[in-house]
Amino acid sequence: MTTQHHLRGVLLASIACILWGISGVAASTLFIHNPHITPLWLTQIRMISAGIIMLIWAQLAGTKPLAIWRQHRDTIQVICYGLLGLIPVQLCYFEAVKVGNAPIATIIQFLGPFIISIYYFLFKHVKPRRAEAIGMLMAFVGTLLIVTHGHLNSLAISPVVLFWGGLSAIGVATNTLIPRPLLPKYGALTITGWGLLIAGIFLMVIKPAWTVSLSLNAFEWLLIVVIILLGTVAPFFMFARSLSDILPTTASLLDAFEPLAATIFSVTFLNVQLTGFDLFGGILIILAVMALSMNVRKMMARLHRQTD
Template structure:
């Protein structure tokens, strides 16, 4: 039995780790697309990614017996999945791609990685959940890590574009809403159905800002391959892997493994896109990653609160 439990734990760790690496690679693929084709906008790429991945997940769910249409039978659940798509998935994906387009994948991913601290601040301000000492230390580390990236040690000037900081900050807020909004739906409808509908609803609604079919984007074979990487390898497969991993490992363990996403984005950007990062960027990024790990290791209070939040 102990050997079986160790095997299950190892399987879960491997699945979650590979999923996070694939998410990091998707940011690098998006950065490559923006460099190769200036006609590709973050809005267009997000629409294509969301609609395609959402449909694939829902078809997969239908064949897997998930019954994805059940979520629309009650008004409350339907409204929540719509709010999840618009307030959770739109900022976490569209704003992230905007940060990648105006900056680069490593910086955008590291700033987005501040999302757990947005959740902690939300708990503190609205639910009166006081951070513990390790959580408070993690927040301080994350603050100084972000400060190093943003200023490169010169407090009177910005080392990155304000527009990158703006979109990256919104994507970090999106991580928080993307975590909190779907939780009441997951026990009843499952992660595949909830995420599939959230992606599809968000992708369709984004057409209000610019119908995807009106942008006549001409793609080369390499650019089409990168889009498929983002949709399949960067969205559908890692999501399914991560959801499956949660059946073997604790959420705290999974959140620790999220560190592979900014690490993968950094390594692949430096290796394949010749992105130049300063020592300030690297040290600041490591501070943020260590801070999130500290938060995750001390996350029992947060998990207990999320469980109670799910029943409200």
């Protein structure tokens, strides 16, 4: 791998994570400008539109996206991915943005890797190493600072924000773990495309988008397009492409750009006010996730040795 390729991979992954952060800010702007727009409605539109685009792209790329429906077990797994992985990571995140703000929602969601680590400890019996344990402690302290602002007898943010943000963090874990066996077989485009489309159709059944009476202006439609194309499709392609130039552990470290972008753009354009506790807690969580990410390969190597 040349230095030029490594630099390209780092750049693509960084831009992808920044775009994911911007999508949260765009959603927050939508909710502020038009209170009638709900996270459920926006998630449906985002998922179905992005899912169709990805599946068409997969077909044009020759990956045969329909092949997955010929395997019963794989079909069930991709449905579980859509319902248990993508719905929590997207719908619950938008709910947290709606009742709180993009920076706090993104930082809480950023705790997802620790849920993955806890999963491996409980179900795969892979004990966390010292760096991982320290990272978990840092993440706990960071979350505590954001939630209480140093006053342990009271909450500084709404329990509703914590609830939706916590579910979105769980979604990060299920969104990562469920589709892993399918990706080498069918490709990320096909799996993500079907997952998004299945999740969007399921949400449509709950409350169809066309039953919601909305009047949207050009600016609001522009934000929706930004969320679909720049906040979903484009970063997915960039991040997937970056993995051919850099290691997954390097790419996961660059995930820190997502909460940073959400914070910077929210403070700059939405005048979101963050306290010193929010900023310090967010920095602790970001550093903790980076520490955990640097041990991912070691953790996976141990898991493979135990299962061989």
